[in-house]
Amino acid sequence: MTSSSDKKIESLDILTGEIDLIELKNACLRRLHWIIGGGIAGLCLGLIQVARTSPVYQAEFEIVLSANKAGGESILSQNQALAAIAGLSGVSGNDSIATELQILRSPSVLRPVYNLVIANKTKTNTDDLTFQSWVNSSVSAEQLQGTSVLKVAYRDSDKSLVLPISKMLSKTYQDYSNRGRRRELENVISYLEEQIIDIKLKSEASTKEALDYGYANALGLLDGLPLAGTVSGGASGSRPGEAVSGTGGGIEAARTAAIQKIRALKLQIKRAQDAGRGSLYFASQISALTDKSSTFDQLTSLETKLAEYRSRFTDTDPLILKLERERMALIGYINTQTISLLKGELDLAVANLSALDRPKDVVNAHRQLTQKALRDEATLVSLQNQLNQFRLEQARKASPWELISSPTMLENPVSPRKYRIIGSGLLIGIFLGAFIALTIDKRSGLIFSIRELKAVLPGVLLNRLPYPDQTIQKSWIEPIKLIAQGPLLAHNSIALITLGKIDDAIVKNFSSHLQTYLGANKTIILNQNLLETRACSTQVIITALGAAKRDDIYRLREELILQGGDVTGWVLLDTNLVSTLNI
Known part of the structure; x- marks a missing residue:
């Protein structure tokens, strides 16, 4: 059962809510x-x-991680599909360096170094040395901030191994830099060779199919293709073989020319008909006719005469009218001949156009076959060009990662x-x-805190006396006199109750000094029995820091409450005052 005093202490601790640093120090x-x-x-x-x-020794070196592996990536960057095949797609900048750091710690790179370490150590030292534990404990690689420089350190308890292993480690990393490039180029070249074999077969088959269909339908290779552009396998922004167009096929070009010629002939015929007998319509097609007839010569001679007569006669002269009629008749004749010639050519052009006609389905099918053949051919050429590029890159010798500091062992052990x-x-x-x-x-249960004593003990703190130095008990005189002539002055009998382990001689010395200042007519008793002390008019408790346990103090408080006697207060024999007075 928790006592009321116990609750009071707990509530005090809760209210204060802080650690007494002075009490901790004490x-x-x-x-x-x-x-x-x-x-x-x-x-x-x-x-x-x-x-x-055992001392651990360390060697260090610095190596530059190249941003681009000797140009291989610059070529691959032009084709994201090939970059993905080579394993470079989506990796750049800090992500690339972070990936390199993980690869440089992997078994695929460091296994030969690990095997050499195992071979040079005794069996007892390598029984529990797995690859991963060796890497974690012996090899460290970190990127210097803001650079692509890698600082690598190797640690080992065997001093003779540190520098040789560090040199092998640097050479391994340099070899790895070119090994990765070679592997990437080999992957791309192998892929391109496989694709070329496949595309070449497809190109040959599609070309043969397009030619056979064209021969069967009297169509040329480019017949049915668009009239503008070219067939390309390397256009900017397109994949190989995607940009397909043409200058137009032979039949398509001939049909277009025939249609244009028909339109021109019809226009010429209309203009010749409109001319009638009033004016001469000259067409280039009648040049052949003028070579075989003197019609134009006659017209020229007639117009010459007409001009000469008009200079001498009036327009109403019969001779001029006669020449004018002859001229108009001759012009009408020439225009009629011209129209006949143009109509003949129009019939020929219409016949040629009819001969060039092909069903739309045939032309469309031929166009699709031709486009496919040209696309396959363009893709094949593009792949062959890329293969040549990568073979040249493969033949070029690339520089390994540069060592900017050679492996150097530190003078003092790092561990x-x-x-x-x-x-x-x-x-x-x-x-x-x-x-x-x-x-x-804490477990001793002794109370060393004046604050806690004030919270638990009944009455007030009457005074603090130095304790336990016997030589300074003369300093008790004044405090005891104040107690006797103050709180205890009105009481005839005083009971002194000792709380905790206190020297009896000290208590008796206190009692004798108190008796002196109270006078002989007042009674002082020293007793622990509360039944006997109850008869006194008041009670005074004597205790010291660290002399009483909490349980004893709580028990005394409860017994005093049950006793019901008056308690003036308590006197503290304070060990902390000893050092103060000595000073």
Whole structure:
């Protein structure tokens, strides 16, 4: 069952809600031997750990990770499909370097180095040394901030192995830089060769099919294709073989020319008909006719005469009218001959157009076959060009990653860090000792806090007296006199109740001094029996810091409550006042 005083202490702790640092300090000072012992133990363990740990030596070097692997990636960047095949798609910048760091720690790169280390160590030292544990403990690689420089370090307890293994490690990394490039180029070249074999068969088959269909329908290779553009396999922004067009096929061009000629002939015929007998319509087609007839010569002679007569006669002269009629008749004749010639050519052009006609389905089918053949051919040419590019790149010797600092072994071991281990051991020992000291102080149950005593003990604190130094008890005279002539002056009998382990001589000395200042007519008794002390007019408790346990104090408080006697207060024999007075 929890007592009321217990609840009061708990409520006090809750209200304060803070750690009394002074009490913690005092507790540590009371149990200082535990803290010193813990510090010494931690220091000894640190020294033992340093003595038992073998020194670890380290060698370092720096290497530059090339942003582009000797030009291979620059070619691949032009074709994302090939980049994906080579394993370069979507990896760039910091992601690429982070990926390289993981690869450089993988078995595919470091397995030969690990095997050499195992071969040069004794069996007892390699029984539990797996590849992963060796990499984690011995090899470190980190990127220097803001650069593509990689700082690599190798650590080992065998000093003779550190530098040779570091040199092999640097050479392994340099070999890896070109190995990756070679593998990527081999993958792309192999892919292109396979694709060329496949596309070549398809191109030959599609070309043969287009030619056979064209021969069967009297169509040329480009018949049915669009009239503008070219067939291309390397157009910018398109994949090989996608841009397909043409200058127009022979039949299509002939049909277009025939249609245009028919339109021109019809226009010429119309203009010749409109001319009638009033004006001469000259067409280029009648040049052949003028070579075989003197019609134009007659017209020229007639117009010459007409011009000469008009200079001498009027327009109404019969001779001029006669010449004018002859001229109009001759012009009508020439225009009629011209129309006949044009109509003959029109019939021939219409016949040619009819001969060039093909069913739309035939032309469309031929166009599709031709486009497919040209696309396959363009794709084949594009792949062959790319293959030649990558073969040239493969033949070029690339520079490995550059070492900007050769492997160098540090003069002093990097492990163990003696001062850190010893300091850590000392601190851990001190903290562990302080924890044990506080735990023991807590479990002892003794109260060393004046604040807690004030909260638990009945009455008020009458005074604090130095304790337990006998030589300074003369300092009690004034405080005891104040107590006797103050709170105890009105009481005839006083009971002194000792709480905790206090020297009886000290208590008797206090009682005698108190009796002196109270006078002989007043009674002072020293007794622990509350039934007997109840008869006194008041009671005074005498205790000291660390002399009484909490349970004893709580028990005394409860008994005093049950007793119902008057309690003036309590006197504290304070050990903290000893050092103060000595000073």
